[in-house]
Amino acid sequence: MESGLSSLLSVSIDFETSHLFFPRIIHWILAGLFALILVTKVAPFMAAVKRGERKLPIVGEARDSFRFFGTLVLIVAYFYLMAVVGNMFPYTGYGFLFVSMGFVLLMAFLYMHEWTKKAVITAVITAIVAPSLAWFVLAKLFKITLP
Structure with missing residues (x-):
């Protein structure tokens, strides 16, 4: 037992x-x-x-092909270039920082409908401040290794 x-x-x-x-x-x-x-x-x-009461979404709707394919190209380039630039500055996170700045700026320009001076300045400031703040918090405060 x-x-x-x-x-x-x-x-x-x-x-x-x-x-x-x-x-x-x-x-x-x-x-x-x-x-x-x-x-x-x-x-x-x-x-x-x-x-026949409802329609399938997306099928047959108009699409902005330039922005759609531009976004796909920018995303692929973002990940590829992050590794390339990251290898130039190993273990610093500069690959993330520099490529993210360019990515945010180009995405803002891609989706910007009215190119006014205020909109361009806002996009440039955002492209510099947002990735820098993320890089500082992740790489410096939390000591997370970035590409």
Whole structure:
């Protein structure tokens, strides 16, 4: 009897796979929530589309192709150049700082509808201050290594 009780109260941990315990739980919770959303929101919406009561979003709508593809190009260039510039100044975070300044400025110019002096000055100031503040907080205060 005692051996059965001691086996019930003993715990063995497989340290090679123990770190996967909570991610598996989270994955199953997220999968369940996704299925719940599909059943409660997407299925009725698609039924309404099939009946002609609603339209699919995005399909057939006008798109600003210049801004759309410009954004994609800037994002790809941002990540690529951050590594390139970061290798020029290793372990300083200057790759993040300098490339983020350019990225924020170019994104502001890309989405700027009216090119007034005030709007351009605001974009330049934002492109300098926001990444500098983020760089200072992350790299200097919290000592997080940036590219």
